[in-house]
Structure formats: structure tokens, C-alpha cells
Amino acid sequence: MKITISGHHVKITDAIQQAIESKFAKVAKHFPDLMRIDSVITVEPNTQKLEVTTQYEGQQISVRAAGKELYAAIAQAAKKLEAALKHRKGQLSKKLHQKYLVEQSDAFQAS
Numbered sequence: 001m002k003i004t005i006s007g008h009h010v011k012i013t014d015a016i017q018q019a020i021e022s023k024f025a026k027v028a029k030h031f032p033d034l035m036r037i038d039s040v041i042t043v044e045p046n047t048q049k050l051e052v053t054t055q056y057e058g059q060q061i062s063v064r065a066a067g068k069e070l071y072a073a074i075a076q077a078a079k080k081l082e083a084a085l086k087h088r089k090g091q092l093s094k095k096l097h098q099k100y101l102v103e104q105s106d107a108f109q110a111s
Contacts, residue, residue: 001028008042019071023078031085050077056088
């Protein structure tokens with residue numbers, strides 16, 4: 001899985017990169033179909049924001065987390081992403097379990 005990290009008003013240090021990769025590697029273990037995760041870190045006064053976007057089963061999934069500390073926002077975003085992916089996986093499996101009714105036409109009932 002490829003993780004791209006970009007920053008807005010922040011320099012991406014090795015510690016930040018390592019924290020993001022370790023948190024999202026756990027998510028990738030549960031969802032091996034993930035090929036790519038894009039993350040954008042934004043620093044504003046008194047707020048650190050992280051937006052994570054990925055494609056899963058043909059659907060774009062995006063989550064956002066914010067906090068005073070960046071590492072807390074990273075952990076929160078990882079939890080939110082895993083919850084969103086589980087929700088999407090549940091929707092897909094629900095569609096697999098739908099039962100279809102076969103209607104009989106009048107031609108078959110006359111026989």
C-alpha cells in the first residue's frame with residue numbers, strides 16, 4: 001500500500017511520516033484491498049488538521065480529524081478511516097445477501 005503525505009504550512013518530518021505510516025499500516029492489515037492512502041496535514045493557529053482520502057471498492061472515502069496535537073489527530077483519523085471502511089464493507093456485504101424473488105408469468109401457470 002502506498003501512503004502519500006503532503007503538508008500545508010508544515011514541514012513533514014520523519015517522525016510525522018513514521019507515525020502516519022504506522023497508524024495506517026494497521027488499517028491496511030484489515031483491508032488488504034487498499035492500494036493508496038492520501039493524507040494532507042494542515043497547521044493553523046491552535047489547530048492541527050489531517051484529511052485522509054482513499055478509494056475502496058469503487059467509492060472514495062474521506063475522513064478528517066483535528067486537534068491541538070498532531071499525533072492525536074493522526075490516531076483519531078486512523079480510527080475514523082477504519083470505521084468508514086467497515087461501514088462501506090457492510091454495505092457491500094448487505095447487497096450480496098439480498099434475496100431476489102422469481103415471478104411466474106401467466107404462460108407458465110397455464111400448464
